[in-house]
Amino acid sequence: MTIKKPNLPADDIKIIMRPRDGFCTATHRATRIGDSIRNAARLTQEETRGDIFRVNGRQNIIVVSTPSEERARRYCEICKLRMGDKEYEASAYTAAPENTTKGIIRGIPDEDSPDNIERHLVNEHNPTLLHAKRMGKTANAIVVFEGSVVPHYIYYNGTQHRCVIYKKQYETCYTCGRLGHRSDVCPNPQSKRCRGCGCDDPAEDHQCEPRCRLCGKDHPTGYRKCHAKYRTPYIVKKPLWERRREEEETAKDQRHNEEGGNDFSVLEGERPTGNGDKDGLPKAFKVSWAQKAASGAHARFGTAAPNSEG
Structure with missing residues (x-):
């Protein structure tokens, strides 16, 4: 299970640093990387006490979070990082703020x-x-x-x-052929992998049947016309989520009504039996024309009418 990292302070300025020349963030300690950034920005540990240095090993970048505009300006001016006796080219820029x-x-x-x-x-x-x-x-x-x-x-x-x-892309490295980082920050520029079939160290005359690792179709991974390489922005996802939730609620209500979900339905034992009217009262007893004629004849001769029940 992947543990989510805590959010950086919302009001801080975020600086994205991209080291080059084969700099691999996974092979250096985070504390050493932080010290290298401080030295390049000509800042002390005391001055940067409120700053956060976060390493993103998958994208091979470093995110610096600071509440100070002056320190943010210094971080953005960094063009080189020194690790031990080796110096690496780097670029830095300010990320888009919240909201x-x-x-x-x-x-x-x-x-x-x-x-x-x-x-x-x-x-x-x-x-x-x-x-x-x-x-x-x-x-x-x-x-x-x-x-x-x-x-x-x-x-x-x-x-x-x-x-x-603007749609973010799933980053594909055209140098090593792997997903997750760009070519300019590739940590393994000497390692080659075919973007078509994924085999390591392909020959110059290598031929294969390409298969995209993002969509599964027959083109190299990261192909510029591949729709799967673009991520759907949140401002597009949010109304889709809300619409889907409304549709689910509507479908749930319809199923409830179709299944007879009336809370005030009459129990079977309480339903009126026989030929009652809509109020549950017995209807008037109906007499046929033959019974009416017989009743009139008995009245003329003074005899009693026969019982209709038998």
Whole structure:
């Protein structure tokens, strides 16, 4: 059973650190990694007493949580980490804060700098937009909105752009072929694995029948058109959960009604017997025309009418 780690302080600033050059977080003690980050940020243990350093071995990254904007700025400036006598390249950036939602826009000019992208998006035309940055070397940009609503359209330098919800991906390493981390933070760059069939150290002329480990279809794991590699965002999951719960409640009520779930139904022993009316009272005794004729004849001759019961 996997034990869930406690949540980091909600009001803290979160910094994501991605070490490179084969740095493996699983082979270093967490305390040594924390000391290396402090030294790179030129901070002492006393100054970072309120900070938390959490190692994510699966993604091979480090998450730093701090309440200080000044220390967060220093952490984001880290570009190298030293472990013993070896130095590793690293990158760091601030994660999106709590109660925010991400979107994607396309068509960002290649020549626009990070400062220009931020200035063209974070302005009065997009009041809920908090931050924006380019996705690698592509023409796409990730935009962060306050709250749980992603607008259908936003404005970039005064021009209207379509905005869609950002979907996180199941990370696939194109270096070692394994799931869980990206190629730029691969802890085992010398280890090779075929993304098609999963065999270790494939030959250069290796041929196989690919089978995706995410969806089971006949394409390599992490194929860009594989729908299973994208995770459904929470803002999409939540209304689906609520709708499913409402449908289950409605179906439950319908089954209850179909099974005669009336709490005020009359017990079998209390039902009126015989030919009673709707109020449970006996109906008037019906007399046939022959009995009426016989009764009239007896009245004329002064004799008693025969008993109808026999």
